[in-house]
Amino acid sequence: MEDSVSRMRSGSLVHCGSGLRNMAARIIARCVRSLNHRAVCLNSINTAATLTAAPLTHGRTFSQLTNGHKSPLAQISGSSFQVFQWRQYGDLPPLTLETIHDRVLYVLKLYDKITPEKLQATSHFMKDLGLDSLDQVEIIMAMEDEFGFEIPDADAEKLMTPQEIVQYIADKKDVYE
Amino acid sequence: MLFCLYHSSIYLTMLMMSHPCFYLWLHRFLCRIIPNRTIHKNFFYSFRDKYRFYACLLRARFDENKHEKDMMKATMMLKAGEEEFWANQHPQPYLFPDSPGGTSYERYECYKAPEWCLDHWHPSEKAMYPDYFAKREQWKKLRVQSWDREVQQLQIETPADGPKSEALPPARKEGDLPPLWWQFVTRPRERPM
Numbered sequence: 001m002e003d004s005v006s007r008m009r010s011g012s013l014v015h016c017g018s019g020l021r022n023m024a025a026r027i028i029a030r031c032v033r034s035l036n037h038r039a040v041c042l043n044s045i046n047t048a049a050t051l052t053a054a055p056l057t058h059g060r061t062f063s064q065l066t067n068g069h070k071s072p073l074a075q076i077s078g079s080s081f082q083v084f085q086w087r088q089y090g091d092l093p094p095l096t097l098e099t100i101h102d103r104v105l106y107v108l109k110l111y112d113k114i115t116p117e118k119l120q121a122t123s124h125f126m127k128d129l130g131l132d133s134l135d136q137v138e139i140i141m142a143m144e145d146e147f148g149f150e151i152p153d154a155d156a157e158k159l160m161t162p163q164e165i166v167q168y169i170a171d172k173k174d175v176y177e
Numbered sequence: 178m179l180f181c182l183y184h185s186s187i188y189l190t191m192l193m194m195s196h197p198c199f200y201l202w203l204h205r206f207l208c209r210i211i212p213n214r215t216i217h218k219n220f221f222y223s224f225r226d227k228y229r230f231y232a233c234l235l236r237a238r239f240d241e242n243k244h245e246k247d248m249m250k251a252t253m254m255l256k257a258g259e260e261e262f263w264a265n266q267h268p269q270p271y272l273f274p275d276s277p278g279g280t281s282y283e284r285y286e287c288y289k290a291p292e293w294c295l296d297h298w299h300p301s302e303k304a305m306y307p308d309y310f311a312k313r314e315q316w317k318k319l320r321v322q323s324w325d326r327e328v329q330q331l332q333i334e335t336p337a338d339g340p341k342s343e344a345l346p347p348a349r350k351e352g353d354l355p356p357l358w359w360q361f362v363t364r365p366r367e368r369p370m
Contacts (some may be wrong), residue, residue: 148275150273
């Protein structure tokens with residue numbers, strides 16, 4: 001019963017022998033899954049990889065025993081690009097280029113002077129979408145509200161396409177630098 | 178309330194289109210004003226839809242007087258609008274955490290060590306990250322090579338009585354690096370870990 005349950009929960013832990021190890025693995029898997037769910041939610045890796053992704057200090061030797069893989073680090077770098085911040089203060093989830101892009105386009109689609117069908121990543125506000133400079137200022141303000149940091153005016157007046165906005169935010173927030 | 182200012186802000190936008198040189202500073206000024214206006218509107222109306230409604234009303238009143246051509250009138254209206262804004266501003270405006278006056282302004286500055294500290298690491302510590310430091314040596318060589326050309330470009334491009342602004346010029350020649358690129362490339366992370 002225990003064995004089958006552990007087999008269901010963690011694929012590659014099937015190979016470990018003792019029932020005690022299985023139980024411990026299950027508990028750790030549960031803890032790690034809840035801890036790292038947000039951080040690894042973008043990745044479709046199995047529990048074994050989440051075990052390796054867990055704080056390397058205690059998880060590593062155990063998972064090396066259970067996995068029999070060469071290096072858990074390779075799994076991490078292969079499966080996820082995010083930098084794991086060990087000191088998790090009350091901070092926002094880390095940004096990625098895709099999420100920034102999606103959020104920027106989402107906010108732009110909510111703006112009533114833009115038709116969502118015509119909106120592309122490279123559509124210029126003034127030339128393609130026919131917006132005013134004041135509209136552009138409003139858009140930049142909406143971006144400030146969305147991402148929670150101020151964009152100075154000197155930089156704001158130069159951001160004319162959604163792609164430029166995405167690049168600027170990625171630049172300021174050190175995303176895939 | 179803040180309609181006047183919005184009016185004049187739009188005038189000046191339109192004016193800026195027609196008289197770029199003179200009214201550029203006014204345009205910049207109003208671009209600073211409009212966010213203030215709308216943001217302060219945000220503070221007064223906590224629900225986004227209400228705020229959006231009143232912001233659109235403001236904007237509509239601006240758009241009515243968009244085509245005003247009289248500069249004097251526009252400037253007077255701008256002044257009036259500024260005063261109205263000052264009178265109607267929010268007593269405790271929300272400042273973003275990273276902006277001056279916000280909660281986490283300069284909070285992580287103490288953790289942002291300059292990159293030359295890496296050169297002072299002990300060799301045993303550097304041996305823990307060999308490939309990083311090997312790459313760093315390459316970058317430093319690149320910097321040494323490009324430094325003279327950067328200085329030359331800056332000396333050519335800076336006017337005699339000092340630079341006009343903090344903005345650095347881009348690289349002019351092919352295969353050249355922009356001046357003072359090292360400071361930019363090796364700037365500390367936004368949130369040092």
